Amino acid sequence: MDKNYIVKKSNYFIMNSSYDLSLEEQKLILTLASMVQPEDEGFKPYKFKIADFIELLGVKNQAKYTETPKITKELMKKVFEIEEDDTIIQIAWLSSAIYKKGTGMVELEFSPKLKPYMMQLNTLFTQYKLANILLMKSKYSPRIYEILKCNEFKKQGYIEIVLGDLRKLLKAENIYPLYGDFKRRVLLPVQKELKKLSDISFDLEEIKTGRTITDLRFIIKANKTKNKALNEACNTIEGKCTIKEEKHSTELISMVKSIFKEELNGLQAKSILDTAKGDISIIKEKYAIVSQMKDVVSVVGTVIDAIKRDYQAPKGKAKVGVFNSYDQRPFDPSLEAKLLGWDKSEDDEVGEEYNQGIINV
Structure with missing residues (x-):
């Protein structure tokens, strides 16, 4: 297990799935995703030491060690949705989580329904180093990071998102209903974290309809300095290649x-x-x-x-x-x-x- 492992997802999955995971749950899922190998034809059980996972997150409190089974148990219960045209697919993240007492090991396996969005991807996918998200503190940072990362190559240099759609992607429809609070508690902390910890950053423009802010424009920038992933070499890939x-x-x-x-x-x-x-x-x-x-x-x-x-x-x-x-x-x-x-x-x-x-x- 290494912070330089690569997380790889389809752009469609990133932009069309809505889910609400705690920060720890997201990091566990993304760590597991980074263990999927390009040559794998199907998900297999991925084993790792709980202690290695805790160390990877930079957590010094060993009480977290005993919490990992609780995290995976909650993950097993969480079903999220992916929209495909007129179809809504409901999927659980994990198909199984196995702990063997006394070994300090956990064996996790993704739901096979996730295969089209995370394996053997040849076009329109995003990949990035796990290091970009490991030190984040806001639960919204990894999600917004992925949304921006998969749009990094847009020719206009920015992405516009309807405010309501962004809330839906973050499963934050009812969180901080006043935009001012949403901006202060969600957007600004994420902006600071991405600039400090990841390979990209963003500026924000607010678009109004009348007097109401209805859309947000994220101007995506390379974050070449002052971050923890200076050697980032992974971006959105468009077009088929080996x-x-x-x-x-x-x-x-x-x-x-x-x-x-x-x-x-x-x-x-x-x-x-x-x-x-x-x-x-x-x-x-x-x-x-x-x-x-x-x-x-x-x-x-x-x-x-x-x-x-x-x-x-x-x-x-x-x-x-x-x-x-x-x-x-x-x-x-x-x-x-x-x-x-x-x-x-x-x-x-x-x-x-x-x-x-x-x-x-």
């Missing part, structure tokens, strides 16, 4: 992010990688050139342009000059959107939101 190809792709995206001093989201890193046809050395070379320029408005857009037009560093010892000392087009405010392919269709456009300021709550 496990080997998938692993290679996420590793390359992580490498691109590590080159830049600026924070990049997954889409930006992937766009740069695609432009360079996967050649990390070219990305390093062009970033080194761009990083010495003055008055660069868009680093991402300029690096992409530098790769496409093969910018060359000045010869000799001369210091790199201003932006316009290079043979290149004048900066266009929509340059980065065009280079990233965001102007291909109405649905893909960044829109004015991309160029406007972001409210950081």
